[in-house]
Amino acid sequence: MFARALVAAAALLALTAGPLAAQTLNLLVSAGGSGRTFESSANQFREQTGINVRVIQYPYAEVREKQLLELVGQTGNIDIVSIDGSIWLPELTPFLKPLDDVNTSNLIPSMVDLFRSDGKLLALPVRIAGWVLIYRKDLLDQAGLTPPKTWAEFRAAATTLTKDGVYGFVPALKQGNYLVVQWIPFLFGHGGAILTPDKKHAAFNTPAGLKATEYFVGLVKDGLVPPGAKAYEQSDIITAMSQGIGAMAITYSPYYLNMNSAKESKVAGKLDIAPFLPYDPDAGLKTGRTLISGWGFGVADSSRHPDEAKQFIQFIAGDSEQKRIAVDNNNAPTSAAVYRDPDYLKAFPAAASVLTALESAEDRPLIENWTEVEDILARELSAAISGLKTPQQALSDAEKAVNAAL
Template sequence: MTIRFNVKKKMKVATATLLLCSVATGALAQDAIRVISHRQPALEFYTQQMVEALPEGRVTVELMPIDKQLELASITMSSESDAIDVLYLNDSSFRRFAANGWLEPIDDLWEKYRGEYDLDDFPKSVIDAVSYDGKIYAMPILTNTQLFFYRKDLLEEAGIEPPQTMEDYMAAASQLDSARMAGTIMSLKPVDAALNESHWYMNAIGDGWFDENWKPIFNNAAGVEAITKLKEMTENAPRGFTAHANDESTINLQQGLAAMGLQWFTRAAAMDNAEQSRVVGQIEWVAPPGGGARTANDGFAISAFSSADREEMFKMLAQAASKESMREGAQFAMPPRLSVLENTELAAQYRWYPAARAALESGKAFPAMPDFNDVGEIVTRHILRAVTGEAEVQEALDQAAAETEELLASRGYYN
């Protein structure tokens, strides 16, 4: 199913002005491949790899804050201009661009160059994250996944094995919970943090969020069980968990105020930061028990309106995302290639890499719909009503499902 969305006409009016400004800067060579991207260290590295993949002068790169980059891309592509050839997209903006028909599918090139660039080295969860409506639209560049953090010393002292199932996790959290230390962190601040935590439960215990026709299923019996277990787990969480997101949960782990829990890969290094952490060397990681925790992937896509050679652009992206490139880029962000995550030198330097590999294989991205963030605002509001006892779990999820279905119907998801 392909969903298309209207872009405000005033954005199209502004297109010519913006494009003229770009040309006036003299940044573009007449026949160069124009790449636009968010500016941050990892993306600076990978866009430089694109520049070096082709002869000098063939690639120009413009780096800017992400809001400006997405605004420029939206304006340019809604007018069907060929002024942009390749663009960076995060996992949420990617779906909107793909749904609007602004991106070039690359399945044929992926298959053609599968062997040359070892594209099977990307796990299925990563490929799924850069796919929409059954087609691949972007080259994966950065990946992030949620890991299960736990205090190895405390588990060993209590005779507890690292949790492999949600039942193991609940039992361990309950056993370790005390007045001095919470059994687990929980990040239930709306919207993103609460949606991430709920996503794990909905996949590990429930049946996921939607059926194949985008009808909500998170309020079925398995979904009710999932949120009931989440509610039970909050008994072992720190006070104020409904206002906790990544920062608060990271601090609780660093300061020894919680024994374990779900957290992002990018927070792993903070556990061994001697200037901030009281638990240096004591935290270990495994894939989240039960699987299904969130994976997020960013990449570079080819504009559907580009007049440049699409095969040349694909090879440029594939070279930037090669094993060799990603081994070097691992210093900036987690590479999505399994072979790089398995690299023994990286595993020795970054203790959490082996767990990240396992988490990527068992993880799941958010549903591939452009409107899932809007759905998340609805769902997390009602999940928190259930968790805090304002409503029964079934009642809260039924209300969330009804509001979600109404929203999606208004946006053309159902015939």
């Protein structure tokens, strides 16, 4: 009898708990560093406003798929939409509320521009970084070298530094997104482009594109990278650099903090960041051109709590929360003030170099079927690196396939 009463009471409680509980906003994010950072912001936000933000973490690919299915189905289950820069924005654009009335003057303009579509602002950048050249200062000093400014200097340094179990350059070359984003700074830095300005045709099969790809493949062929790099993802770059088998890496700037952390790395304190990526002077460039990418948050059109969702996004993109998560969670800040903040500079002395590198930033073309283009490039670049195709053949095949896909 008592048990039955208890069950009935529990059932009643469960039924009434829904409407009585404080409103909860839902947000799907990529698990790992981003997930932990946004979780801590959600806790902070709840303390300040009493509004719950449920941060649901999934692997990157699943976030994209699950979030889109919810939005296409207009389920209202997602309030805050997480967007990976220009890669996800085109497909998510129809499901976002414009944020044009939001003041973005504290944010770095190139990062805000990542989330504009047809002149409308659809999200605020909350975690954005660029690809930078991270190098072992001690090894370069010993060899009497300065951080390479041009691709010729970069190759010369990689050749000199490849010895005694250390490789001059550590790239991520596993077929997939890793490989393509690794190649893009080489393409940009040789004056190449991915697509034509009208975004209707491939633009990488040009003399500049070929020069960049031959240079890129040459580093692998000539043994200046670890042999296992062909299977490396981004996380393997961190491992290789932290274990001291790499002299230089061109990778996402926040990884510097992992490589330089005394807890995780054998080479803590010996790393630095170059203010610019290398470039090809023959292409008429004065600096390298980096790639920026990262997360922005937008408000779902089908959200039942759009105002609260907007409030959360403005909170996390604000100067004070950007500073807090930059210092506490190694978040890559989107607020310009953080890059000049003494507390942040103490945690990340190379921040000034990152800011200059970001000024020359560019991003992948804003097209709906970018993933298809990326998969084609990944397959053909992987063939070139494996020696199954020449760089010329790979670029020609990729061009044909990309034009067909567009």
